[in-house]
Amino acid sequence: MTKLIETLVTQRSEILNALAEHITLSFLALVCALVIALPLAIWFRDKPFLGEAMLQLAGMIQTIPSLALLGLLIPLVGIGPVPAVIALTLYAIMPIYQNTYTGLKNIDPNLSEAADAFGLSKRKKLQRLELPLALPLIFSGIRIALVLVIGTATLAAFIGAGGLGTYIMLGIQQNNNTYLLIGGILSAALAFGFSFGLKYIGQTKKRILVTLGLLVTCLVGLAGYQTYEALREKPVKVVIAGKLGSEPEILMNMYRDLIKQDEPNAKVSLKPNFGGTTFLFQALQKGQIDIYPEFTGTVLEALVKLDKKTPSDPNKTYTLAKEALATKYQLRYLRPMAYQNGYDLAVTKEFSKRYNVTKLSDLARVNAFVKAGFDPDFSNQEDGYLGLKKAYGLDFGSISVMEPALRYQAIANHKVNLVDGYTTDPQIKQYDLVVLEDDRHFFPPYQGAPLMTEKFAKENPQIVASLEKLSGQISASEMQALNYQVTVKHRKASTVAREYLLKKGLLQAKDK
Template sequence: MTELLNTIATQKSQIEQALWEHLSLSFWALVIAMLIAIPLAVLLKNSRHAGEIVLQLAGVMQTIPSLALLGLLIPLVGIGSVPALIALVVYGIMPIYQNTYSGLRSVDPNLEEAATAFGLSRWKKLTRLELPMALPVILSGIRISLVMIIGTATLAALIGAGGLGTYIMLGINQNNNAYLIIGAGLSALLALLMSALLKYVGASKKHLKQGIVVATLALVGFGGWRGWSSFQSKSEPIVIAGKLGSEPDILIHMYKDLIVNDDPHAKVELKANFGGTSFLFRALRNDQIDIYPEFTGTVLQSLVHDQRSTPHDPVKTYQRARRLLKQEYDLTYLKPMKYQNGYDLAVTADFAKEHQLTRLSDLAKINDQITAGFDPDFANQKDGYLGLKSAYSLNFNQVKTMEPALRYQAIAAGRVNLVDGYTTDPQVRQYHLKVLKDDQHFFPPYQGAPLMKASFAKKHPQVVKSLNKLASKITEKDMQEMNYQVTVQHRKASQVAHEYLVEHHLIKK
């Protein structure tokens, strides 16, 4: 509980922003779903065959796994809020359409005949008889849809759309229960509150009118605020994004501080925990962001077309990555920092002392005693365990695959005695682990550096100059310590980043 309260106190503004993003995305998804589903049900209420076909199609769309739907949308509309909104609308349509269609068709035929006998037009019959009688059922469908949308919106964080899902992902990634409680708890609370609000609105005609007035004012107010904000904005901000985790968060805050320190009038917008490598790279190429930190080994193995083996020399790795990024995508890759955030293997200090382990090559003599806990990717890729087996003659007794956040828990609990990780992981210090030296230089270099479009670099030479101050700065020990402060001690990434820059005379206080 203390950890949860500390997290809420130190990240109040970020939590409020995530909550607003989640609420805004869910609200607009519900509005659009209603504007599609209700008129469609009204149009098809007298055509049983066509109405049932549309109902079946809506049902089929809802059976598509949400992650698969997001993946299908990314090549068409990119990443961010747009594909998330489309996916949520797709999931929100069926309950509203189904209940509206069923409610309208369940109106007593005798009342329909009476309304016709009194000479009511189709429009008046719809507005005075059919919709009022079907309203409780329609509102029930809207409530179901809203709860479903709010729950599914947590996945928006996977494609850079923000929301409370960001805290859920961080909680899983960093093994932080406070983040999980914040993300999942606020999402559930939001769903309950919105459901209760809709129940109140549907309790009487008076409440319904009040709800319509409030919703209209909210739409007008939000539209006016967005329009005024766009009008007031005289210059486009520099948008800097980061991957999931504490380290990218620290780096993008460093980027912002460096830029603003050299140009106090610069407008910089940060998108922390924006998504994975492929999402960020696509966002950069689609001008949705301007800068993000990327690692040399990742560039050569995942982003460019390079069939050659990755050099073990960090300088050659960076030079090849920079050349291919420029050649294939017209991107500018600035000078890298000193530290490397590459793969490593770690054991407990006691296990290392017992078996005299200091290097990866020492593991071959105790193959039959090793129970490893590996990330699924690391366990099955050539630059991971599959390659290590050949390079170091390894054949461990047992290899368990598990989510990255669970590896360190497993070795701390004694369920495994060897884990893969990254050289700057704060858990190495937290659990007092011993990182084994890669004495045959199997793992490729992973140095981080700012990545941007060449056109952006040409247009903003001062930004390039500011960011290049980090070249050859920050050691592995420095970054591991900063990650520890953010992940374990729950300090703000902005404060940790600022303190480092001031301490090393890269910016003024």
């Protein structure tokens, strides 16, 4: 409880920002669902065949897994809030449409006949009889949709849309129960609070009208603010994203601090845990992000895909990566840092001793006994398990694909006996694992450096100069120590990054 309270106090601005993002996503989705579902239910109330067909269609959408739906939307509309709002809207349509349609269809026929006898037009009949009678059921559907949307919106973090799901995702990756509690409790409290509020509003017609008036006022105010923002001079905006894990988040915060030091008016936003390699690369090409840290070996093996073996010389690898990115994709790849964060495979000490496994070539004779836990990138890349199979003749008996942080928890709990990892991972020391020697030198050099479009680099030479300060900095032992502080000690990545920059004199103390 002490740790929870401390985190709430020290990270209150970040938590409030995540809360605001969550509310915005949920509100936009609910409004869009209302705009779609209410007119359809009204239109189809006298068309039973179409009304039931729409009901079945809305029900079918509900059966699509949330992450699958988000994945299907990404190629169509990209990443960020847009696919999240679309997916949440689709899920919210069902309860709103069903309750509205049912409420309108189940009105007492005698009342309907009486309205016709008095000569009410269809519009007047809807306005004075049908909607008032169906209103309690309609509000019930809206409440159900809102609770559903707020709960599902936690998944928006997986596609870079932010929200409280960011804390749930960080809690899983860093094995941090405090973050899990913050994300889970606030999501539940949000759902309960809005559900109770809607119930209270829906009790009288006056409350409904007052609420609608307030919403219209807020929307007008928001439109005015957006107009003001569009007309006034804008500061430089930079969106920095990163892959899953503590290391990319540390680097992102270093990038931000260096940029803000030289460009105080720059508006820098971070999108940590944004996704895997392909996901980030596509986002960069589409202009949805501006910068992300990428590794030289990954560029050659997974992005530009050389038709020859990646050189073992780090300098040659970087030069090839830089030239290929510039030629093929018009991207600028800045000079890398000192450390190499290459792939490795680690096993438990028990497994190593039992089967006398100390090198990657030893694994071929114990394929059947290996229970591997791999992250999604490693399991599907040529510079990962796909290439490793060919180089060492591997065919493991069991492979489970899981999020990066979970694989270390899995090996610690004896669910698997081999995991992929990186040479700077602090969990190697934390769980006393044995890193297997790459005796055939399969893994290429992996040095991290900022990647951006050539257009962005030319438009922002000062930002390029700021980021170049990290060139040749950070040793492997320093990076492992930084990762340990975030992953094991559960310190904020922003604090750890700033402390390092101050210590190395890359950041002025007055900016602390």
